[in-house]
Amino acid sequence: MRFDEVRAGAASIAPMLVGVVPFGLVAGATPAANGFSVWAAVGLSSIVFAGASQLATVDILANGGSAVLAALAACTINLRMLLYSASLAPLLAGEPLRRRLGAAYLLTDQAYAVSITRWTAEGDRPEGRIPFYVGGGLLLWAVWQASTVVGALIGSAVPDSLPLDFAVPLVFLVLLVPAVTSRPAAVAALAGGGAAVAAAEAGAGPLSVMVGAVAGIIAGATTEAAVERRRPDPTEAAP
Amino acid sequence: MSSVWVAILLAGAGTFAMRASFLVAASRLAVVPPFAQRLLRQIPPAALASIVAPALLRPGGDFGLFQPRLAAGLLAALVAWRTRNVGLTLAVGLGALVALQAL
Numbered sequence: 015m016r017f018d019e020v021r022a023g024a025a026s027i028a029p030m031l032v033g034v035v036p037f038g039l040v041a042g043a044t045p046a047a048n049g050f051s052v053w054a055a056v057g058l059s060s061i062v063f064a065g066a067s068q069l070a071t072v073d074i075l076a077n078g079g080s081a082v083l084a085a086l087a088a089c090t091i092n093l094r095m096l097l098y099s100a101s102l103a104p105l106l107a108g109e110p111l112r113r114r115l116g117a118a119y120l121l122t123d124q125a126y127a128v129s130i131t132r133w134t135a136e137g138d139r140p141e142g143r144i145p146f147y148v149g150g151g152l153l154l155w156a157v158w159q160a161s162t163v164v165g166a167l168i169g170s171a172v173p174d175s176l177p178l179d180f181a182v183p184l185v186f187l188v189l190l191v192p193a194v195t196s197r198p199a200a201v202a203a204l205a206g207g208g209a210a211v212a213a214a215e216a217g218a219g220p221l222s223v224m225v226g227a228v229a230g231i232i233a234g235a236t237t238e239a240a241v242e243r244r245r246p247d248p249t250e251a252a253p
Numbered sequence: 254m255s256s257v258w259v260a261i262l263l264a265g266a267g268t269f270a271m272r273a274s275f276l277v278a279a280s281r282l283a284v285v286p287p288f289a290q291r292l293l294r295q296i297p298p299a300a301l302a303s304i305v306a307p308a309l310l311r312p313g314g315d316f317g318l319f320q321p322r323l324a325a326g327l328l329a330a331l332v333a334w335r336t337r338n339v340g341l342t343l344a345v346g347l348g349a350l351v352a353l354q355a356l
Contacts, residue, residue: 057258080256081260082259085259088260088264089268092271092272096271099274100293103275104285109279111280114279118277121272130297131297134297177351178347180308181343184329187305187342188337189301190298190305191334199295202298203302207307210306211310226303227299230295233299234298234299
């Protein structure tokens, strides 16, 4: 295990914890506030390990929905994990299965975003990928578990006047900016963001992230194909 | 078993299956065809923008252009673009939001 990469992964995730801790406190406090046990909060955080879908599960059960309906809603919200899995798969293809399964368990928006940024930048070395991923992913996991337990026991202790929830879009913004490296990437981002907002306006709820992502992927890929048709040399297609 | 645990186990199994999907198949996908590479290249900008845009344009579930979160987000985007510094972007973005909300 390369410890410099483990440290680098943890350092990439560290600023994101500003947004993760308040969200974890809410994710822990919500089951308790709806009459479920602390163990249900712990079970959600350790077994499902995906904030928005944990809240949706509790909300549906608390409103009398069935377990199957709650699980379906949670899985729908987490559909974007399919995209992250597909995006990371070629980069981790050389790793043994047990490591890829471990990486799958730790896969979150945050772990995906910092990893794809690092692994598509200059200086990426395949042997450093898993240590980097584990350093970031495990730190996020530990902080998520701890903050949900604290939230379940004492409630979400963050005052509403402190808008720490805004830290979540801000950290993804920092990763979005360098991801927009070409015209197709800019089209993917604009179409994705626009479609996500439109889907949310139409009432798609948490599913709007997935709707936006798919729309952005199609728009970006179409643009890339059009750019390459105009300039047959593929080395010039992505400046 | 109570329904909450059934829901947790089903949601957990389904979520893990989606997380593992392509990662498990990765060893057989060592050579990714060009059209699939083209789709995969779009995932980071498309997915990240899909998370960011609604948070800036629909805070609290209502669409609006003249509100503090979009203004603070645009300022933070400028800082992110010029510095690539997460800590500084967070400080400027959160600070601007607090300041604008206090106005």
